[in-house]
Amino acid sequence: MTLIDISRPLDQRTPTWPGDTPFSYEVSWSKEQSGSVNVGKLTMSIHTGTHIDSPFHFDNDGRKVMDLDLELYVGPARLIDVSGLSSIGAEDLAAYELEGVTRLLLRTSSWTNPDEFPSEIPFLRADLAPYLHARGIRLIGVDVPSVDPLDSKELAAHHxxxxxxxxxxxxxxxxxxxxxxxxxIALPLPLAEADGSPVRAVLRPFTS
Ligand SMILES: N[C@@H](CC(=O)c1ccccc1NC=O)C(=O)O
Ligand SMILES: [Zn+2]
Ligand SMILES: [Zn+2]
Known part of the structure; x- marks a missing residue:
């Protein structure tokens, strides 16, 4: 069985949203102190590295992670290359066959230095969501920190x-x-109150 890891590593070098909580892992209770085990402590923003958003992230009345349908995070997905575009809309996907696709992953290859938070990213235009919905897509994955422009406050693509x-x-x-x-496979943690969750995302090829 070959799994392809499509998650970004989490360590003190992992970039975060400007002004957001830095990633930190430390052994807060060492083997020497406890006499038996190393016990780690993790501090991070949920929107660091590879993660899912729940609607509560951008809507106070939206669902939390625990309320999300797990089925969507496991199953067949199509990866397509949309590199070289400054934004992605319905016309950019017209050439791709999306019949029967439930999960669509967009490869923009635009985040070139993984040690730095990008200054500009390709974003999803307003006509993309209805276009994908009409084709039966239920999950979209991107290789950038957001589906909206980084300075967006209205978060049109998220909404x-x-x-x-x-x-x-x-x-x-x-x-x-x-x-x-x-x-x-990109399952969120069972976080009852959260606006999102880090995920370990992997792809399994159908032929290997
Ligand atoms: N919507 C982004 C997160 C985001 O916008 C954000 C995350 C942390 C701190 C500030 C943020 N946005 C500020 O305008 C995301 O889903 O990852
Ligand atoms: Zn997020
Ligand atoms: Zn987001």
Whole structure:
């Protein structure tokens, strides 16, 4: 069985949203102190590295992570290359066959230095969510920190995707993966109150 890891590593070098909580892992209770075990302590923003958003992230009345349908985070996914675009809309996907696709991963290859938070990213235009919804897509994954422009306050793409029942997976690492069909596994943690969750995202090729 070959799993392709499409998660960004989490360590003190992992970039975060400007002004957001830095990532930190420390052994807060060492083997010497406890007499038996090393016990780690993790501090991070949920929107660091590879993660999913729940609607509560951008809507006070939106669902929390625990309320999300887990089925969407496991199953067949299509990876397509949309590199070289400054934004992505319906017309950019017209050439791709999306019939029967439930989970769509967009490879932009635009986050070139993984040690730095990008200054500009390709974002999803307003006509993309209805276009994807009409084709039956329920989850969109991107290899950038957001589906909206980094300075967006209204988060039109987040709201538009949510309004069209499309779940959001962000911060994937896709440069080393060939476009095609895979099984995606990217399960959120069972965080009862949270606005999102880090995920370990992997792809399993159908033929190997
Ligand atoms: N929507 C982004 C997160 C985001 O916008 C954000 C995350 C942390 C601190 C500030 C943020 N946005 C500020 O305008 C995301 O889903 O990852
Ligand atoms: Zn997020
Ligand atoms: Zn987001």
């Amino acid at each position: 538009g995707l949510h309004a069209h029942d499309i779940h959001i997976l962000e911060g994937l690492a896709l440069d080393h993966v060939a476009p095609g069909d895979y099984e995606l």
